[in-house]
Amino acid sequence: MPFHLRNEDGQILAYRGQLAQRDVLERLIFRGRQLFIDAAEDYSGAWDESSGNGPILRPRGQNWYDYQEEANVLLRLPEDPRFLARLTRFHDHLRELAIANPDAALLALFYLSTIEVRFYSATHAMLVSVMCGLAARNVLNWPEDKERTLSLAALSMNVGMTELQDTLARQTTVLAPDQKVLVANHSSRSMSLLHRAGVTDPEWLEAVRMHHATFSGGLGAEVPWAERMAHLIQRADSFGARRAPRATRAPLVAARAMQSIYFDQNKQIDPAGAALIKAVGIHTPGSFVQLETGEVAIVVKRGQITTTPKVLVLTNGDGVALSRFIARDTALPGQRVARAVERSEIKISINLEKILAFA
Template identity: 45%
Template sequence: MHLVPVSVESIRINQPLPFPLMDKNGVLLAKRSFVIDSKEDLAEIAQRGGGLYIDVADSEAHHRAYVGRLHSLVRTGKSLGEIADAKITGDLLDNRNAQENERADWLDLQVQTNALLRDTQPSHFMDKLERLNTQLNRHSRSNPDGTLFALMQLSATEVRMYSATHSMLVSVMCGLAAREVLKWSPEQQDSLSKAALTMNLGMTSLQDQLTRQAEALTPVQRRAIDAHAQKSVEMLTDMGVTDAVWLDAVRDHHTQVPGPLQSRAPGQQLARLIQRADMFAARLSPRAGRVPISPAAAMQACYFDENRQVDEAGAALIKAVGIYQPGSFVRLATDEVAVVIKRGQNTSTPRVAVLVNRSGMPTLEPTIRETSTRDFRIVASVPHREVKVQINLERLLPLTAAPASDRPW
């Protein structure tokens, strides 16, 4: 690695970094796509690192942006003084940033969400939440299968940032159901996704702790869990949230009352959808005190309500994400084990990629199968813990963006 210095003025505030920032020794200060919120934060990073440096491999983009800026100033007749003072700011990196944003860095989004839920300073929280919500919505619209794939895989393997991963998965699942099945308004969808992201704001640290705790809940922990929904509402109100539907959804997201959605107040409609998705996602995740169940079994649990009747919100979720969701594992009639990469024409016939052949050996390259054909039909859901193949997100995510057959809704 060969490092070259960059000026503080060339770094854009409130925009994802187009390249990693390092100190003079090559120690990482900020990852690519990390968002620096203020000039003060940038100055602190630069001071900590004794200056800002980038790999020479990234300097070409930096240089192109600078040269482009100079040409633009010359064409528009700016003074020599303005040209001499030119910095790489404004719209110079917009196209590059837009391209970077199209490729979701799920590990980085995980870190961003974790930081958001733990650092609830009113001056930063709402801006960071808006930015995170925008990114998740963009990815779930441009590649819903890839978004589900990444979050399902992270939910099944990640325990250190469980609360962050869980809230993202619930938000995306609810968003897909609201948009593709229930046809809720954009305003409802916005309140819904933000409510899902912030539903456990009042117990983020405790929630992460409990995933690693094998012992029974203490009385103090039980009281904190029981009070967390109201505490989350109070924290959001203190940070300036005035959306009553959003707040009602957070307050009631653990309420278990069966019945159709239309008979409920707007906030309670959102709360019911969140409650069903919350139940599903929680059963997928590994815990010190129990093993996770298969996605198909978790989805079946949210499909029926407290009276063992079909639940409208649960049914909408299944229709949106499928019985076998992208990122989950299945066994085929061929006795191969595959990972789901795309939802299919109906909820039970997704497109899959074979990772383990019928002899039980990992495949060198994933083989695509259409489970709508009889020879490759799904015969069972496979719990994540039983699949010993290491999933490489960068390798498999491109498969989720391949053209798919039209969905019927």
């Protein structure tokens, strides 16, 4: 199978790479079962759909949990001969999703980054890539080729320590000496792995190598492109890390995490941090807020300004879960954001796919 085969609920019936016999699949269809594949996967030419009664496989819609799983597998295999082709294809699809509906992409990735730590490294890489791409396109007006190189570098910045990152997110003890060495050297190791995988773009490689450097300058034309890219990645990386939970601490609320990247080490406004905040908002899609009404809501869209997002109310002023969502525009009087809310304060279950329908 060149793709996961799913039922109508999205559950996987046969995993990519498994053997599947056509007669078995046809018996399932004869019994009234429908078979699905994810529309995000490249299955063109992989299956004969001319069965006489129409296609036996139907593309499913977007599923961010699947993208998270795919990135988790992909970024652990930088030495696979097919890595670069797969990375580029995955990146280009992720970028297309972010261009088509940036609010939905931000909502899904910010939400996923705060709910658990199993796929921390992959989710973090996807989030930083989308954030950097949005800032470069919509705020800084970078040329398309530079923006694409930036978001590729962001997605691949940690291939030298993907598995270790996931381990550290769950670890409750201090770093062991060998872990400290791997963390300290991961930028150079990531660059080397990418070069061996076939990456020849010097700006991509240099941005990965420098993405943990300290920057105090601007993003002007006098600054080399690789340094500008690394600066944006470093700020977005820092923000994403503060938003994600660890076994030893809860994530920072979005507004506090944003404040931490707005100023540089000299207490001056950081141009990269400012661009990212303008791109994604103070209260990012996927974060939670309490309104002046006392209602608690999830942010689903950015507003006209960074502090006035569009939200869906989850609980009323008494903390009771609502039977249906209520949309609010926090730019309106009486509905403004009173405070940011930590994910741990939300005591109700959330269906991401239903929320995404409003983004």
